[in-house]
């Protein structure tokens with residue numbers, strides 16, 4: 488009996504051992520096969536480097552931005568590999584960087600077929616909505632909400648409101664001063680416009696309290712996602728919570744009760760984005776939660792005021808460097824201003840249509856100092872771009888603002904003659920070639936705030952040149968990109984009022 492048991496157990500052990508060994512070899516074979524097939528499937532990955540373990544080439548990527556030449560990260564590699572797509576490892580993931588007009592065209596025309604919206608983890612931690620939903624879904628929801636707010640009738644209405652804010656902003660922060668720091672003031676202006684149009688908030692002191700936390704959020708978004716004390720990232724997470732809980736929730740609740748009581752006589756309030764979000768319903772007839780509204784408005788306030796304030800500031804920089812261009816902008820704006828002088832009437836939609844030269848100047852500013860250098864996507868399927876395989880799951884960094892490309896001829900080609908020269912006439916006539924000038928992106932995901940931004944930049948230019956000439960106080964002030972292009976020292980200028 489004992490012998491039987493012994494025999495029984497030893498053969499059981501032997502069988503188990505054999506089973507175990509065959510499972511292991513099966514697993515090894517599967518992994519090997521998978522790896523091999525993956526390797527073969529993606530044998531033609533784009534050229535490029537992985538960089539250091541974990542951080543990859545992230546530090547290189549960020550430091551070129553801190554030095555004010557973010558394009559160098561891309562440009563150096565485009566030149567080194569003679570390719571307008573290369574692989575790298577930034578934001579903690581394997582990434583393919585696409586650039587040039589070919590890259591732009593490919594991304595704008597294959598949106599949602601080959602890739603979807605994606606943001607680095609750092610963005611997801613600062614905007615916590617993505618814990619319960621995906622970036623792609625939230626982006627779709629935002630895009631469904633915005634057209635109502637950005638439709639032509641609404642935009643036409645905003646011109647006068649923007650002019651009213653600009654007049655009060657210039658009167659309180661520029662007039663009567665010998666010198667100002669332009670960038671913080673431009674931010675106050677665009678933030679005030681956003682608070683007024685999104686939330687019907689019009690008290691400059693209350694608005695000013697929140698300028699700093701908003702700055703902290705914006706600075707932390709694309710930095711290193713190190714959640715440690717004293718890092719910009721930790722500050723951004725705190726600031727985001729503070730803004731949503733201290734600032735937005737109170738405003739949302741108050742409006743909700745006003746709407747419920749029906750005591751909202753103020754027409755502007757019923758037409759702002761907050762009322763719109765409170766009343767909107769999704770496909771199932773459900774209203775948005777307070778938290779959801781706070782998240783969306785935070786995103787809009789960040790995206791909507793930081794970018795445009797960068798452009799307003801660089802308009803001042805370039806106008807001070809090119810007096811002839813300043814004179815032409817001045818002439819154009821004064822023709823409009825003179826018609827209004829007698830009545831004090833606000834700017835309107837027709838006036839904006841007359842600001843053609845001024846808009847060419849702003850476009851040239853957007854070309855030379857684009858507020859956003861690029862954007863991200865995630866590949867939802869394997870695909871091929873310019874002969875190179877991009878595997879499913881890889882992140883794409885679309886570097887939209889590179890005027891250099893390496894077409895199949897391997898010859899570096901320029902889209903803009905003398906690309907470093909400030910020349911607004913490039914935008915006259917037919918303007919730049921398709922897919923070369925895309926500061927607002929393109930295709931289905933093009934910036935929904937483009938027209939709104941155009942209006943607020945032009946209204947700013949009108950109010951600026953109507954009042955002052957100016958001179959830079961730091962002649963060779965650097966530009967830093969962190970993550971939005973800004974003047975390193977805030978752009979201090981001396982003011983010369985026209986009516987002095």
Ligand code: HEM
Nearest residue numbers: 626790791794795858859862926927928932934935936940
């Ligand atoms: C000079 C000013 C601005 C510039 C240069 C700019 C540029 C851009 C760019 C390049 C994108 C990314 C497109 C993509 O991923 O393909 C974007 C997206 C976006 N922008 Fe703007 N923008 C500006 C102003 C504004 C304003 C004023 C608002 C709101 C009022 C706004 C709202 C948005 C939103 C909500 C998105 C995300 C769209 C999505 O997820 O599909 N932007 N913008």
